[in-house]
Amino acid sequence: MACAARVSDMPACWPNTRGFGSNRRMLDLRYVVEHLDEARAALARRGEAAAKSLDPIAALAARRSQVIVRLQALREEKNEANAAMAKADKQSDEFKTRREALKRISDEIKTHEGEERVVQAELEAALLGVPNMPAANVPDGKSSDDNKEVRRHGEKPSFAFTPKDHVDLGVALGIFDFDRGVKLSGARFTVLRGRGAQLERALMMFMLDLHTREHGYEEIWPPALVNEESLRGTGQLPKFAADLFKIASWEEADPKPDAPKRDLYLIPTAEVPITNLHRDEILDGDKLPIKYTSYTPCFRSEAGSYGKDTRGLIRQHQFDKVELVRFEKPEHAEAAHEELTRHAEEVLKRLDLHYRVMELCAGDMGAGAARCYDLEVWLPGQNAFREISSCSWFTDYQARRARIRYREKAGEKPQLLHTINGSGLAIGRTLVAILEQYQQADGSVRVPQALWPYMQGLDESHLITRYSSSRTYT
């Protein structure tokens, strides 16, 4: 269909019929080694650092295969000698001679195994730091200034008064309690109350209902704490540890001597647990595509962002989000990415919110994405569009790291699938957009019609007012 014609735009590694080796990789090692210049050129579109991340790869790969070839030859020799030993008379001189010889081979094998481990670890570390290659038709550019507007929905609401921002509106309505959020937890934590809390819940249910009933996604309720391996699978670790909240492991209170580290992390997005549902699995081809939607709280430490968006709900350490995640065959992935983006947009359309769709340029995309659309909603209080969803096509980048594969037919080789995800949507920011776009001259806020079924207790005016905001909903 439409997508098939454009698959040829992608770099040659996408057919991904290769395996992934005993180490984790994000880019296929063989592809990188055999097409080093091509890979470097593709990564250079992200910036110099991305291209440079490839530098150590070729030499390490050569060292690795050298060690492996020697090691395998030694093992073969050992296996043959062993078989002979099994048959030999254990009292004979021949047996003793063979035992000496085998001892030497074994020692050499151990030496090489040590070497293999070292090289493998170095190579893995190097590969984990390499970002994904942008799809060929992603626009060039260095920063968000170079992103391309793809389309726009609705119009900026016009006000006969000066619109307020969501902070002024929410505080006046009594639905945001920033001070008590600080008291309980600190900066960037907020308490919602009354109609504010109800609106948050209404949005969550509205979004889940839309995606499960009309868009065909299965609802998932995952853990909010995950292990390190899960975060590696989706690419948050090892590079972005600073953005995560890490929970002290229980062994820390009662350490066991040889226990492996069991750190847990609060999920920064449902993408992590949902994508990792199928980590280390080989799925039947006829089960694809798999479409999941999930509501979770999300936790971000936002290290290094101090001073940015300190006011209001825009940037919180804890926020709610409904996520969309898809597992796709490579040949359907590009079209699926477009469709998922439309599914996220549908939430904004039903809420009748003005927004635009931006295609990110090569320099502005997240490390795992090959293509990415951001949905930006209009915030009259800021007189600006702000990101409310980010819809990414990861090609096989996450699938390789998390070892998620599928088998087209029984008997065929497993191959890596493609993952796609996007917010559908960030609930706090949706709430912000509703307050700002639906505000009235008197500071009350009209509730979008799509949410009426979820907002018990509203009168015919469908307004959230200071008077009604904290009353019971009956």
Add this chain to the structure above:
RNA sequence: GGAGGAGUGGCCGAGUGGUUUAAGGCGGCGGACUUGAAAUCCGUUGAUCUCGCAAGGGUUCCAGGGGUUCGAAUCCCUUCUCCUCCGCCA
């Protein structure tokens, strides 16, 4: 938290130091028989890395890691997971 038990291929399950390159069964796939199906019979059956233009070789994998040994699914240490019982808890 306490006391026991157990982790083997898609599933069940045998295997306590060297013809195990993991028996046998189920399931799957292919074939024979059949008008078709069932039943029966025969064959086949995973992942991984690597050498090779290819045909085809070889390596690794018995929950994970480490150790003993010429040699480990098998012995030792350790971690994880699951099950049973007791206690506690929403």
